[in-house]
Each structure stands twice: as C-alpha cells, then as structure tokens.
Amino acid sequence: MKALVLAGGSGTRLRPITHTSAKQLVPVANKPVLFYGLESIAAAGIREVGIVVGDTHEEIEGAVGDGGSFGLEVTYLRQRAPLGLAHAVLIARDYLGDDDFVMYLGDNFVVGGIEPLVRRFHDERPAAQIMLTRVGDPRQFGVAELDAAGRVVGLEEKPQVPKSDLALVGVYLFTPEVHEAVSSLKPSWRGELEITDAIQWLLDSGRRVESTVISGYWKDTGNVTDMLEVNRLLLEELDQRLDGSVDDASEIIGRVVVEAGARVSRSRIVGPAIVGAGAVVRDSYIGPFTSVAEDCHVVDSEIEYSILLRRASIHGVRRIEASLIGRDVEVTPAPNTPRAHRLVLGDHSKVQISS
Template sequence: MKGLILAAGRGTRLRPLTHTRPKPVIRVAGRPILHYAVDNLLEAGIEEIGVVVSPETEKDIREALSGYRVRYVLQEEPQGLAHAVAVAQEFLGESPFVLYLGDNLFQKGIRRFLQAFQEGVSAVIALVRVENPRQFGVAVLEGERIVRLLEKPKEPPSDLAVAGVYVFTPEVFPVIQNLKPSARGEYEITDAIQGLIDQGKRVVGVEVEGWWKDTGRPADLLDANRLLLEELPSRLEGEVEASQLTGRVVVERGARVVGSTVIGPAFIGKGAVVEGAYIGPFTSLGPGVRVVRSEVEYSILEDHAVLEDVALRLQESILGVGAEVKSRNGLPRAHRLILGDLSQVELA
C-alpha cells in the first residue's frame, strides 16, 4: 500500500500566515504540520509516500521534508482533491493507497482505517462527529457502510463529517476520470466516493478515535498546538540559567532561557532566546525566536519571530516567520504598524 499526502493548497483561510508559504509547513508543538502526516503513514507501515505539491508550495514543502524519503508529484493548477489523485496516478499505479490531507492531525494515527480495509471493500473513509456538520462533507451510514455523501448540506442528515484520511483501491481512478467539475469548478473527492457508492461498491465509514484537527483557521492552529503540547514529554537540551521551569517544558539544543519563568506545557525551539520573560502554558517558540522582557501564553511564535519589551501579555496569538512586536520608546507616543493583507491587531 502507498500513501499520498496532499500539500498543494494555498491555505486561504489562514492568510496572512500563508501569503508566502503553505499551511502544512506551519509549526505546531515545534514541528511542521506535515511531519505528523508523514509519521502517521510510516507508523502504519506505509513506506512509499508521495506528496502532491503546487508550483507555489513545492520549495517550502521540500525544505520541510528534507529529512524524509518521499516522492513529489506536481499539480500545476488547484482543481480539487480528486484531480490531485488523478495527477498522482502514475506514482500510485495499481496499488491501494491512503489519501491524507496534509493539514489534518489525528491523535491516534491512521492504523484504525487501514485495519478496516479488507477484501471486498473499495474505500474506507475517516469520519468524525462534529457540532456543525454544515461546514463539512457529511456521511449517511447503514451499519458501517456509507450509502450517501453530501457536501456541506443545509440540513445535515447526521453529525458524521468526513475527516482528512481515505483509503482507496485503484477502482477510484475510472470514477475520477468521468467526474464533472463541481459548482466551484473543482473535481471533488466526495463526488468520486459517491460514484463508487452508486456503482454498488462497498464504502466503509470508520470513526476517528481520539481528537482530530483540521488546521484551517488560526483558532484551529492554536488548539492543535495545545493538544500536541499536552502529550509532549519534557526535554532540556539547551541552556537554562536563573530561571524557573514548571511542568512539561522542551528547551531544544542551542536555545537559551535566562532570568525567565516558563510554565508548561511549552516548547522552545533551537536557537531561541528567552530573556527576562514569562512563557505561559500552551506556547511554542520556533527556531531562532527572541522573547525579551515580555510575556506570552497560548500562542505560536514561528521561526525568528521577535517579541521584545512589550508591556502587556500576548495571548492567543500567532506571529509568522520573522514577525516583530516591540514597544516604542520616546515621543511621539504612537503605534507604528506595518501589516500585510488580512492581518489582525487588537490594541489595548
């Protein structure tokens, strides 16, 4: 069996964070989201892994996965998930395969879905119960068998949403070849699954165990960071001087924590500097981050971000790569902001 990770999307709901790089390389609990997808496939015994990228995402995805052995498949235009599968047909060949959305996180991995993929089953679909199924593809079940899929229905027939993992046989390829674009101009994977159902194929739904996260919005990223940090064991490899560390804290090699308070769970990445600062629970600092004479909690600071001499505590915040938040001393007493499209700022 092979694995296919989709990482060609533009992540429009996470702009401005994704204006310059793709969502799957954003770090949660210190690691790119994409790493968790690859690790879940490897843990399930899948060693041949392809990653679908676009011309815009390829460079960043390759850099993020430089330590992994994967194949790259180029999707020139964003024409939907089913189109991405069709583009990867040469790589997949006649093998059954796992389709994995690269921005999804599963607490307990994907073995459960592979175990349900038995003889006579054409597809296994991961399902999760959600409070507002109108935002998702929704499955109608008879026993374990899916008999109908509806994409973002106004009146959902169930609370079982389609999550980001699917297992297919090659039977799905001719169905995809006969698909027509949806109203939004894309070839939908839900339409391909419905095509299998309409042919009388056995499509099985399996509920997700543990938590599942689609990291589509800033609040989802922060919550995913929280959930992953709750499971992270302490690890102190960097320099800690005249500081108080409480709870589960990771200080990676090359990081410095001086005269500070860190309350876990928290992650401090390689080369980060924390000086005269407070790092509160559920905070991740990426490589090279600087937090000096400032306070931050329940936040993600990405690579080389800077938080310096800020009087009020930063919380529920995400600072992108190289972003800087500093105080301004002297006159005139004013805020100075340089913000990209779709940025958000709250000033006290």
C-alpha cells in the same frame, strides 16, 4: 499500498502567514504539520509516497527531501491549480498504478495515527474506506449520511442543509476502483472535482464503502484557532528536557523543553511549553501551551498559548495570548506619546487592540 499526500493548497485561512510559507509547513510544537502525517504513514508500514504539490513545491520539497529521514520513498507530483481532492487522484493515476492507496491531507492532524485504519482496510478491502467525526457546523465539510445500520448511503460536499453532523476526516483509503469513479466526474458548483462525488459514484455503482466514526482527536489545521489547539494537544505529551542553558535566576515549572543552544535567563516558564534551538528568553514569562521556535527572542515580555515561528522577536510587550506570530516578525511597544498604534500589516491580517 502507497500513500498520496496532498500538499498543494494555498492556505487562504492562514494568511498572511501563508503568503510566504506553505500551510503544511507551519509548525505545531515546533514541527511542521506535514511531518506528523508522514510519520503516521511510515508507522502504518507504507513506504512509497506521492506528494501532490503546487505553487509552494520548492518549499515542500526542500523540507521533505527524498523522504529518507521519515523512512519513505517520496515522489513529487505537480498540480497546476488546486482543483479538488479528486483532481489530485486524477493527476496521480500513473504513479498510483493498480495499487491500493491512502489519501492523506497534508494539513490534517489525527491523534493515534492511521495504522488501525490501514489494518482494517487490508482485512476487509472495500472499494473505499472513510473516517468520520461529529462536528458542530458540518456545512464546512464533506458530510456523510448513514442508514440505521450504520452503512454509508450518501455523501455531499459542504451542503447548505446537512443530512448529518458526520464530517469526513482528511484520510481516505481506496482500491484502484476509485480511478474509474474519478475519471467520470465533472466539476462541482465550486469548480472542483470532489472526492465526495467520487465516493458517491462508487456507492451508486454498487461498490462497498465502509466508514469509521472516530472518537479520538482530529483537526484540520487550516485556521489559527485549530493550529493553537493542535499545538496545545501536542505540548501536553512533552516530557521535561533541558538541553539548553537555564540560569539559576530562572524558574522552570512542569513539562518544559529547552532545546540545545537555547538560553533562558531571569525568566519563568510554565509548561507545557517548548523553546527551540538558538532561542533567547530573558526577563520574561512564557506560559502554558506556547511554542517558541528556533532563533526567536523573547525579552522583557509575557506570552502564553501561542506559537512563535522562526526568528520572531518580542521585546517589552505585556501581554500576548492566543497568537500565531510569523517568521522574522518584530513586536515592540508603541511610544507613550502620542498615544497611538503604529502598524505595518500585510494583506488579510487580523489585529485585536486593547485601547
């Protein structure tokens, strides 16, 4: 079995962060989302991985390399534009050959990995096997309809009137039969080749499609709210580790990681939280569910339930919550007089100001 990992999307819902960074490489708990997926694939015993990349291919390739650090053999497959999940399967046809494969969306996060799903697929070997989860607003997802016996009878992509609340999670398993389905597709109303249409083609052709409704945790980390929630979940699993420098005037409470080379002085950190290598925390408070990446500076400030990317700098600010702060960002207080906000914001930024 091979894996096909999709890492070519533009990440419009995470702008302006994704104007300068691939959405799959935005970190949660100080590790890129994509890496968690690759680790899950390796843990399931899969070694050959094709990664579909687009405009951010240089960044993805630079971060993942040949896959050796994950125990994988990685091949990169260029997609000229994000034309749908089924289009990714289409361009990967030669690479996949006649092998079964798991398709994994690179910005998705599944707690517990995919090993049980892969094992079941090996044992039963349907034409397709999908994962489903109940969601509050299924209009934002591919949606599956099940009959009274729990069998998949229909699928639809982002329907205006959903027939169920069961959304497709971004992990799919296929036999080579899916290639016939994909090659027969025409673009949907969205102008894309939909993987839901390919699975529906298999159903209409009498092929067997199995599903698993997961009760565990899954997130599409395509927006800030979900990124923060995944970050919270991962930080919950931390064990305290203080490899960096923490002075006697500081207070560390709970599950806190201070990486080697980080320096904490005259500060209070309440876990779960992580402070990356080379970061400086001085005269500050870092609250639960906060990830401070490498080489960040947090000075005379308070921050909680947030993610700071590399080299972000927070000086003299009270108080920051539920925020995603990008690389090399500087956050400082405005002058007291005149009482005005001075902002330099990129396209698609979102700002909330307490006046």
